[in-house]
Amino acid sequence: MPRKARLNERAIAEAALAVLDAEGIEALTMRHLAEKLSTSAMALYNHFPDKDAVLEAVAQLLLAEIEAPPPGIGWQETARRIMRSARTVTLRHPHAAPLIARFPPRTPDALAFVEAGFRSFRAAGFDPHSTARAYRALVAYSLGTLEVELGAYFAAHPAAQAPAGSLDQPSVGRLLPTVDEVGPELAASDPQAEFEFGLNVLITGLEALLPHR
Amino acid sequence: MPRKARLNERAIAEAALAVLDAEGIEALTMRHLAEKLSTSAMALYNHFPDKDAVLEAVAQLLLAEIEAPPPGIGWQETARRIMRSARTVTLRHPHAAPLIARFPPRTPDALAFVEAGFRSFRAAGFDPHSTARAYRALVAYSLGTLEVELGAYFAAHPAAQAPAGSLDQPSVGRLLPTVDEVGPELAASDPQAEFEFGLNVLITGLEALLPHR
DNA sequence: ACCTGAACACCGTTCAAGT
DNA sequence: ACCTGAACACCGTTCAAGT
Numbered sequence: 001m002p003r004k005a006r007l008n009e010r011a012i013a014e015a016a017l018a019v020l021d022a023e024g025i026e027a028l029t030m031r032h033l034a035e036k037l038s039t040s041a042m043a044l045y046n047h048f049p050d051k052d053a054v055l056e057a058v059a060q061l062l063l064a065e066i067e068a069p070p071p072g073i074g075w076q077e078t079a080r081r082i083m084r085s086a087r088t089v090t091l092r093h094p095h096a097a098p099l100i101a102r103f104p105p106r107t108p109d110a111l112a113f114v115e116a117g118f119r120s121f122r123a124a125g126f127d128p129h130s131t132a133r134a135y136r137a138l139v140a141y142s143l144g145t146l147e148v149e150l151g152a153y154f155a156a157h158p159a160a161q162a163p164a165g166s167l168d169q170p171s172v173g174r175l176l177p178t179v180d181e182v183g184p185e186l187a188a189s190d191p192q193a194e195f196e197f198g199l200n201v202l203i204t205g206l207e208a209l210l211p212h213r
Numbered sequence: 214m215p216r217k218a219r220l221n222e223r224a225i226a227e228a229a230l231a232v233l234d235a236e237g238i239e240a241l242t243m244r245h246l247a248e249k250l251s252t253s254a255m256a257l258y259n260h261f262p263d264k265d266a267v268l269e270a271v272a273q274l275l276l277a278e279i280e281a282p283p284p285g286i287g288w289q290e291t292a293r294r295i296m297r298s299a300r301t302v303t304l305r306h307p308h309a310a311p312l313i314a315r316f317p318p319r320t321p322d323a324l325a326f327v328e329a330g331f332r333s334f335r336a337a338g339f340d341p342h343s344t345a346r347a348y349r350a351l352v353a354y355s356l357g358t359l360e361v362e363l364g365a366y367f368a369a370h371p372a373a374q375a376p377a378g379s380l381d382q383p384s385v386g387r388l389l390p391t392v393d394e395v396g397p398e399l400a401a402s403d404p405q406a407e408f409e410f411g412l413n414v415l416i417t418g419l420e421a422l423l424p425h426r
Numbered sequence: 427a428c429c430t431g432a433a434c435a436c437c438g439t440t441c442a443a444g445t
Numbered sequence: 446a447c448c449t450g451a452a453c454a455c456c457g458t459t460c461a462a463g464t
Contacts, residue, residue, distance in 0.1 A: 007428085030457065042458085043429050051457065101360045104370040111371070111389050118391035132398035136361065137354075137411040143366075144357030147314045148349065153356075157317040158324070176324050178331035185345035198350040201418030208414075220447085243438065255439085256448050264438065430463070437456060444449070 007039060009047050013057035020058065020096040030054075058096055059103035063110035065089045071119065076203050078120035079134075082113050083142060083199055090146050097150055101143045130209040141202055145195055154186045220252060222260050226270035233271065233309040243267075271309055272316035276323035278302045284332065289416050291333035292347075295326050296355060296412055303359050310363055314356045343422040354415055358408055367399045 015036050019028050030051055034041040048054050066089055069081040090097035105111045114135075121131040147153065158172065158179075173180035228249050232241050243264055247254040261267050279302055282294040303310035318324045327348075334344040360366065371385065371392075386393035 029455090031455095040430055042431080045458080046428055101366075102364060104366055106371050108388055111385075111392055115389040115392050118395045122391055122394070128395045128398045131395045132402060133407060133410055135395070136367070136399070136402065136407050137414060139366070140357030140361050140411060141350075141354055142357065143360050144353030144355065147356050147360075148353050151315060153314075153317055153352070154349070158319050172324075175321055176328045178335055179324055179328050181335070182331045182341045182344045182348070185341045186349070189345060189349065194346060194349050197346055198353060198415075201350060201421075202411075202414060205414030205418050242436090244436095253449055255450080258439080259447055428464080430461105432460090432462105434459075435457095438454095440453070441451090443451105445447080
């Protein structure tokens with residue numbers, strides 16, 4: 001907690017991330033954030049045009065935490081490491097993580113993993129168009145996983161819960177028998193294993209983008 | 214616009230969807246929604262416990278719009294049709310669509326496409342566990358695509374924009390040459406074609422879950 | 427250039443009161 | 446059981462004023 005230090009963008013963004021980690025998104029108000037920085041809410045507006053800009057800066061901090069793999073390990077391993085690192089970062093900051101879906105990497109530090117990934121794909125023989133395609137598919141899967149996992153999508157999914165068993169209306173089992181049958185598997189799934197499965201499917205499928213040898 | 218009709222959950226949810234479609238998420242306040250229904254904001258609380266419950270109901274309306282394919286067309290075609298229908302629904306309701314990432318299908322109408330999908334997978338030889346795996350991977354890709362496409366993720370991506378060309382700091386091209394090279398491909402991409410590409414990759418990869426013949 | 431505190435224009439929701 | 450209007454406890458942000 002920098003009390004005497006002069007206010008700046010980084011200090012504000014780091015304090016915002018600390019608030020998110022400790023108290024969640026609802027606690028992140030301009031007034032509360034200012035309080036944590038021992039200043040007034042309006043002082044923050046000397047450094048950011050509005051609250052959304054603060055959230056964008058937090059997203060950049062998160063994206064900068066994603067590790068850029070070293071060169072020379074092959075495009076598959078590079079993609080795997082980046083995807084796993086991204087997932088680890090989101091699990092480390094569950095309240096802040098949804099922000100990376102709204103704000104793509106912009107700062108050099110946040111773009112480091114993108115540069116490493118693109119470079120690895122280009123070196124492996126993917127042309128720029130195929131590299132962009134692969135990146136988009138991986139981003140979509142990564143952001144979707146984030147929502148499913150952090151949003152507890154399947155925990156809230158009725159198909160993942162035991163039938164209600166009410167007497168005065170048809171049970172899920174009678175009306176939607178296959179939902180009833182498969183549902184328990186959704187609830188029992190291991191997030192890490194499921195993530196790796198989808199990742200494997202994608203990486204295997206991306207090989208089709210390489211020029212035929 | 215039902216003026217005289219008695220207030221009920223469906224009428225409120227449909228009015229909320231209409232507000233979202235016409236004016237966007239920021240216009241969806243309890244006061245404004247009540248105004249559209251010619252009632253008071255507090256009257257809505259006789260039908261929903263809070264605003265989040267209204268949003269959940271809107272999500273169920275959207276999910277019910279996803280078409281359940283007929284049986285007998287094979288699991289690949291079933292998956293393709295459901296995924297395409299889901300994307301079409303999100304493009305039809307761009308302001309409401311993000312809600313389906315927060316609220317999974319719950320009503321029988323909203324679960325219809327899930328039942329049809331599960332049934333098709335089970336009939337093709339996927340066991341319940343593999344069916345759940347396949348569903349999760351498809352949901353993650355679908356929700357991720359929604360965010361990328363509706364959130365204009367790559368339009369905001371600096372890698373997708375021309376270098377700023379400022380003189381007093383290293384350009385993106387010098388610091389992140391591969392981001393600079395691949396970026397324009399991200400901006401130029403055709404959303405429909407990109408979606409179909411990722412969908413093909415996933416469906417091809419899911420075949421590995423079938424028991425070996 | 428940076429900071430402050432009051433004020434504005436809203437929110438979702440609670441409450442007391444009606445029919 | 447359903448609806449109303451006032452009020453409460455907040456928001457993000459504008460503004461006028463300070464250093």
